[in-house]
Amino acid sequence: MRPRLTVEQYTNGILAGDRSLLSQGITLVESTLAADRKLAKDLINHSMPHAGHSFRVAITGVPGVGKSSFIEAIGSKIVEAGYKLAILAIDPSSSQSRGSILGDKTRMQALAQDPRVFIRPSPTAGTLGGVARSTRETILLCEAAGFDFIIVETVGVGQSETLVKQMTDFFMLLMLPGAGDELQGIKRGIIEMVDLMVINKADGANVLAAELAAKEYQSALHYLSPSAIPPQVRICSALTHQGLDEIVNYLQGYYNTISDNGQLGLQRKRQQVAWMHAYLQQQFSELFYENNSIKTRIEAIESGVMEGTLWPVEAAELLLSFFHNERKTQ
Numbered sequence: 362m363r364p365r366l367t368v369e370q371y372t373n374g375i376l377a378g379d380r381s382l383l384s385q386g387i388t389l390v391e392s393t394l395a396a397d398r399k400l401a402k403d404l405i406n407h408s409m410p411h412a413g414h415s416f417r418v419a420i421t422g423v424p425g426v427g428k429s430s431f432i433e434a435i436g437s438k439i440v441e442a443g444y445k446l447a448i449l450a451i452d453p454s455s456s457q458s459r460g461s462i463l464g465d466k467t468r469m470q471a472l473a474q475d476p477r478v479f480i481r482p483s484p485t486a487g488t489l490g491g492v493a494r495s496t497r498e499t500i501l502l503c504e505a506a507g508f509d510f511i512i513v514e515t516v517g518v519g520q521s522e523t524l525v526k527q528m529t530d531f532f533m534l535l536m537l538p539g540a541g542d543e544l545q546g547i548k549r550g551i552i553e554m555v556d557l558m559v560i561n562k563a564d565g566a567n568v569l570a571a572e573l574a575a576k577e578y579q580s581a582l583h584y585l586s587p588s589a590i591p592p593q594v595r596i597c598s599a600l601t602h603q604g605l606d607e608i609v610n611y612l613q614g615y616y617n618t619i620s621d622n623g624q625l626g627l628q629r630k631r632q633q634v635a636w637m638h639a640y641l642q643q644q645f646s647e648l649f650y651e652n653n654s655i656k657t658r659i660e661a662i663e664s665g666v667m668e669g670t671l672w673p674v675e676a677a678e679l680l681l682s683f684f685h686n687e688r689k690t691q
């Protein structure tokens with residue numbers, strides 16, 4: 362077992378901007394070991410008063426759209442603008458093979474050597490709930506360590522984006538130039554979360570297609586938009602850096618606007634409440650499925666549902682009654 366530090370040692374190190382202790386602290390909050398959870402909770406409690414002072418930006422898009430290239434390119438501009446940048450990459454493929462993370466690390470090498478940048482690939486560890494919990498807590502730790510611009514990169518394939526939306530201030534979707542009407546297989550639910558759509562790879566022979574797509578998307582977004590600040594479309598090239606300065610400017614302007622008009626504060630308060638409910642749901646579900654009475658009966662009841670002798674609702678009610686009875690006798 363690795364030697365554990367005290368919560369004070371972790372907190373003081375993180376507040377002093379010690380990157381190694383920040384990394385260790387993140388490993389701690391990612392841990393699912395019961396022995397680590399208590400220390401992790403204490404660490405979060407100690408860090409919380411020092412967190413919150415950052416712009417949290419989600420960047421998503423299908424594999425190959427250029428997220429890593431884009432983040433490396435825009436990352437240098439963000440640090441040039443005076444920010445300390447943390448990049449958290451949630452990559453579902455990383456749990457199967459470490460290949461993609463290594464690939465990204467090589468590409469992000471230039472940025473990774475900058476002392477104003479902290480890059481952390483987060484293994485998804487199989488569960489979406491795990492992503493939600495440890496990424497939220499990782500954001501807080503990075504903020505406590507003084508990082509004031511946080512990028513959370515996810516692969517735009519579905520459910521993890523909804524979770525990431527709940528923990529960030531700004532949602533950016535990267536798209537490829539071309540076929541505008543079918544939205545490139547991106548789910549409508551994801552399109553509705555967008556604050557900024559960026560059409561990447563607008564270089565060489567792609568420029569015209571990118572401009573056309575931008576027009577189409579802009580009018581499509583216009584009809585979807587439920588947010589106070591209408592979502593925008595921009596085109597850029599992570600390769601030539603064309604369009605990147607404008608995107609950085611837009612992000613800065615957006616952050617200033619939502620900080621000044623109170624939207625940021627309100628949005629984060631709502632996210633805190635949602636976090637509480639998400640945590641409760643997770644705890645209740647654990648409590649239920651770890652209950653002995655449930656563990657011993659669930660298979661038989663599942664078979665009943667499979668065979669059609671029990672209706673799903675009837676089966677669920679039955680399990681709930683076993684659960685309540687067992688709790689009463691405890």
Ligand SMILES: Nc1nc2c(ncn2[C@@H]2O[C@H](COP(=O)(O)OP(=O)(O)O)[C@@H](O)[C@H]2O)c(=O)[nH]1
Pocket residue numbers: 422423424425426427428429430431561562563564597598599600601
């Ligand atoms: N032409 C062009 N290629 C790009 C651009 N951005 C990324 N690429 C290339 O697209 C491929 C996928 O990029 P990557 O950043 O790994 O995408 P990710 O999977 O979304 O992280 C790589 O071969 C990049 O070099 C761009 O703006 N223009």
Ligand SMILES: [Mg+2]
Pocket residue numbers: 428429465
């Ligand atoms: Mg990538």
